[in-house]
Amino acid sequence: MSSVTIKDIAKLAGVSHTTVSRALNDSPLINPETKERIKAIAGSVNYTPNYSARSLVLDRSYNLGLFFTTLHTGTSAGFLYEAIKGVNDVIKDGYNLIVRGIDDYKSFHKMNRKNFDGIIVMSQSDSDQSFIEYASDKEIPLVVLNRPVESVQVMNFVPDDQSGAYRLTEYLVQQGHRHIAIIEGKQGFKSTQARRDGYREALRKHGISVPEAYYVSGNYDLESGHAAMSKLLELPDRPTAVFCCNDDMALGAVKAVTERGLSVPEDISVAGFDDNLFSAFMSPALTTVRRPIEELSRAGAEKLLKFIETKHSEQSLVLFHTELVIRDSVKSI
Template identity: 50%
Template sequence: MKSEKQRENMNVTIKDIARVAGVSHITVSRALNDYTSVKPETRERIIKIAEKMNYVPNFNAKSLVLDKSYIIGLFFSTLKQGTSSDFFYQAVTGVNSIIKEKYNVVIKGIDEYRDYSVINRRNFDGILVVSQRGEDDEFISHVLRNKIPIVVMNRETSGLEIVNVLVNDCLGAYDATRYLLEAGHEKIAIIGGKRDFQSAVARKQGFAKAMSEADKSIVPQYMLQGDYGFESGYYKMKELLLETDRPTAVFCFNDDMALGAIRAVFESGFKVPTDISIIGFDNTVFSRYVTPALTTVHRPIERMCQEGACRIIDIIEGNDSGTGVFYINAELKIRDSVRFI
């Protein structure tokens, strides 16, 4: 139960602070939001009064005074198939670590909307998009038309002059493939990701580049299409194990599929990495605890989303031009699932 004093403190408003400070409530609001138009000595005095009165910010009241919603939308292409729980967790953690108490964060899937009319300046001060496919461009264009500050993460949006923050998936896949080649593997298969996800396209490009530079052939029957889920890794690996000339290594385009593939290998009476090597992508929390520990590419999603959150705040507050592409490098994590031959 809250004490009477605590209940009183919860009801303190900017008008109460204004009355004690002898200034207008608009001046109080601007002081508490670091507006440069308020004199430093006035701002300091107001902040001290607010602290003494145990003032708790009210986003609804602030929005009425400053014509802001104090809401940032965090939109994913989808919250359904293709967005793993670990990816989602890292993205939300990264954004929240920067936004903190400054704004409220609303999390949605773009595919939940049939009508984008509710996406407007009245409801959102800014929007972060964790984009995985080109179909999101319709939503992104709507946001731009409504002049809402936006940062698109995880995918480069060609032809749209906005801020993009993304992991260099192509380079990460290139490094993973080079590692397999250096380990002596030539018969390398892939289990790709969802066809319409740009991350899958970029990883395939990185794979092809490494194979081409090493003058190694890409075998068509080794190129299988997964969907980033455990089951697709499991069943696609089963297909590969039926090949008369089996691959010696399989590059799965995410860790979930790699874990499914490892299970398929063991169920079929083979061993990883003795009979077949497996490498993943993402470096999810499970990858280091599976047996054998999974060699994978660390994709710094949390860091990417921290960078995106910093930039959306800068754009909202007028400290950023709102254009540019910023890459964050992936990093190969060598563990136990690849054998040197």
């Protein structure tokens, strides 16, 4: 019943448990022959090490945390998917990947060096700040993705949302649009602000002013995009193009257009942000901005692992380029 330990193996092999420990850890101190003999025995009795015991003495948990601001509203399926995929791809099977929402924790009690070898925070909002500071305070190796953090020193990987939004908006202008509305993301999210800033910057640069009514709020989900576009379509001076702050909302927006018997991009142009998996397959295919979440997550995880192993970090803030993806949902006028 109770699983076999190195002491059991020691008895079988007629050596001390220390020798077994060393043999299984490939210590050069051990005679190659005994090493093989012990490994054979360990295999035959199906030995698996007790990680709790090992953790206790080595002061390493083999736990890696991947924390999202929330796993409820505001985190889209595609975003979660890409982030997990990116991180999962690089960590070896020596680690446990623990995925949770920060808002799932009532207290940060369990967050300490003993329980986590390192933490990746996929930070979507300032509300993570206290969590990040707590982890930093506990001196847990820490990577923050997606949102720039100034107050504390962390390894920081962020997509350049603002410049992406800028280039997209500029593209809309180049296509002849002068009445460009925006459907915004979830309030309080950093990305919401960056995308709005890029949009404004481009319009200002080209001397285009925007009526108040062209700013419509959303929260990154499909329904909110639908509702927001519905509002825009009611307007007396309807925009000719709409920048949706993510692709989910763009899909909802397109729905609102077609429901009214209008068409995209004939009657109104729509652009998104993220380049979701489905975006190329929408009708019409969505013009958007690609945000390399998977790459960014992969890079973050690699950096974290390297830091854990070498205790050495060079650079802190890395910007990831976003890329304009031109498809069929914007008409030249």
